[in-house]
Amino acid sequence: MPEDFGKDMLMLGGTVIGFIAALLTLMEKLLDVKNRLTSKKERKSPSPTERPASDSFPTIDLFSSKPFRGVSYLLLYETSVIVAAGLLLNYVGLTLSRHLESILFLDMTGTALVAFLLGPWWGAIVALLSNSVVNWLLYPEAGGDVVIFPWSLVSMAGACYWGWMAKQTGFQKYLRTGRSSALSHAWFLYIFGVGSAIVMSLPGTFVQAALHEQTTFALNPDVAESVSLRVLQWEHTAHLYLESLFGFTWGESLSWWIVNWFQNWIRYIPDKTMSAAIALVVLKYGYPLFERELIHGGPEGERPNDERILPLVLGLLYAPSFAALLSSETYGGVAYWPLWALPWLLILGGYGYLRCWGTGEAAMQAARLQRAERYARALKQIGRESSHEFCKRLTFMTLIASLLFALCLPILLTDFYRATFKFFCVVYGFLLVVHLVRIAIAQNISIARAND
Template sequence: MPEDFGKDMLMLGGTIAGFVAAMLTVMEKLLDISSRFTGKKEQKSPSPTERPAASASSPIDFFSSKPFRGTSYLLLYETGVIVAAGLLLNYVGLTLSRHLESILFLDMTGTALVAFLLGPWWGAIAALLSNSVVNWLLYPEAGADVVIFPWSLVNIVGACYWGWMARQVGFQKYLRTGRSSAFSHAWFLYIFGVGGAIVMSLPGTFVQAALHEQTTFALNPEVAESVSQRVLQWEQTAHLYLESFFGLTWGESLSWWSVNWFQNFIRYVPDKTMSAAIALVVLKYGYPLFERELIHGGPEGARPNDERILPLVLGLLYAPSFATLISSETYGGTAYWPLWALPWLLILAGYFRLRYWGPGEAALRTARLQRAERYARALKAIGREPSHEFCKRLTFMTLIASLLFALCLPILLTDFYRATFKFFCVVYGFLLVVHLLRISIAQNISIARAND
């Protein structure tokens, strides 16, 4: 009941947010059209005193050559785009795996993409948003809290590992080389796939112990049953072997931990390897401009630094999950509260490190503004294409139509907010895909023109 109530409240909030977002978008487009008509009238009767005001009120978007404040611009058109792409990849990967009953989960593909581009903190934020909000709300079966919430720890650890490894010089050299050798690709798959499986299987085993359940090796029932029988045999063999050295109690405990850790490791190797590989393919083919600026550091060759507010944002997002985890007997009761409290140590350590040993606010602000200007300058020509204006107007009319359809749902349905929430998820989801594809195509065209 509390879970259903929480979902209902979030769906109601999402419905209201969908209405507000649609209304604000429509109002923004109307103001944009109004400003254009005003600009045309002022061009007919130009005045020296009025020209600065007209230029100051001109609309600014991703393809503008005059970006507004660096932080706002990057939040909308850099960080927002990357995090949205990560959440979408995570959900699509998990949905496809569930429907196809694959041995892979692929629910961390987007997390890897965000960690590669934005670093460990944004990767952890995307992992927590994906697990504790998106997957929980849209999970099709009962018991979503048991299936999803505890595994946020695994996703956070994986995001931190991938983000930290992506900050190393070897990763930059690997991406900078156009024709990397087979050994370089094998190195990437080993470090980010097998290494990630080793790191993530440790918290995965602790979460499994807290839930008092066996790990589901795969979404395919036949594979899961076959592997479960083999794991049971391994555990019995390990139990007999360790019992002769450590006694009955310690032997049973060590055999369970060793076998289940090994099982988690084997389960994670193909999943994390494929997730990292797919994320890198999306990065290379989809967002070369982000790669140039965020991984190779732009003209200066210095990657953007993390901001001190990011650990606090992660803590704010983790607080509701933490309260649920320590207050419910489903998650092992009070015996496992140190496990659920571990992310707070990471959050506090990260904040104090960035607070006292991180870059200054002035340097971060300057770097943000320079990066925003380079984005806008590189994409200025793309915004002048007729197809860009065509798609903007089509999106505007689609939003108006979806808003009209959504307004009819309260008349037809009693529990309208559920249907409205899912309606907005589908409409905004498709529009988000179109927006991400548009930015991806624009970045590829911009890079191709710059190389000519």
């Protein structure tokens, strides 16, 4: 009952946010039309003293008069695009896995994409949002919080590993080479697939112990029985050896944990390898401009540094899940709270490190403005094409139509907020896909023109 109430409240909040977002988008479009009409009038009668200033300092007029404009540009056309693409990939991967009953989950494909581009903290934020909000809200069965929330630890661990490995020089060299050898690709799959499976299987085994689950493989009955007998033999052998070293209680626990960790590692390898590979393909084919700026560091060759506020954002998002896990009858015992508290060590340690040894705010602000200027310059010509204006106007009219349809739902339906929430999910999801595809095409065209 409390879980259903929580979902209902989130759906109601999502419905209100959907209406507000639609109204704000319409207002933004109307203001944009007004500004364009005003600029056309000004161009018809320019002042002779103002024209040289605008021609000489175009970037100063764009950013220096309103410094926050560069940051807001990155928020709209860089961070939000990558985060939205990550959440969408995670949801699509999980949906396909559930419907196709695949041994692959692919629910961390988007997490890998975000970690590659924005680093470990944004990757962990997307992982937490996917597990704690998207998957739980759309989970079709009861008890979603009990099933889904604990696995946030696995997703965050994978995001931190992928983000940290993506910051290494070897990853940049691997992407910079146009025709990497088969050995280089094998290196990537091994480090980002097998290595990430090792890292994620560690918290995964602890979560499995908290859930009182046993590792299972999707095998035919004969093979499954044979593997089960073999695993029991391994566990018994490990138990006898560890019992002689640590005693009966510790020996039994360690033998169970080691055997299940090994099984989890083997089970995670195909899923995490394919997730990392798909994420890299999406990055290379879809967002080459992000790759140039965020991975290779643009003209300066320096990757953007992590902001000190990101660990605090991660902590703010993890707090509800942490409270739900501690208040749960299943996980609220003394034996489990240290497991759920582990992310706080990462969050506090990361914030302390970035505060003491991170990049200063002034340097980060200057880097943001320069990056926003390069984005705007690269995509400026694309925005002037007729197809771009056509899609913008079609999106504008689609939002108006969807808002009118949504206003009719309270009249036609009794349980209107659920239907309205799902309606906005479908409409905004479709528009989000179109927006992401449009940005991907624009980036590819921009890079192709720059290379000509």
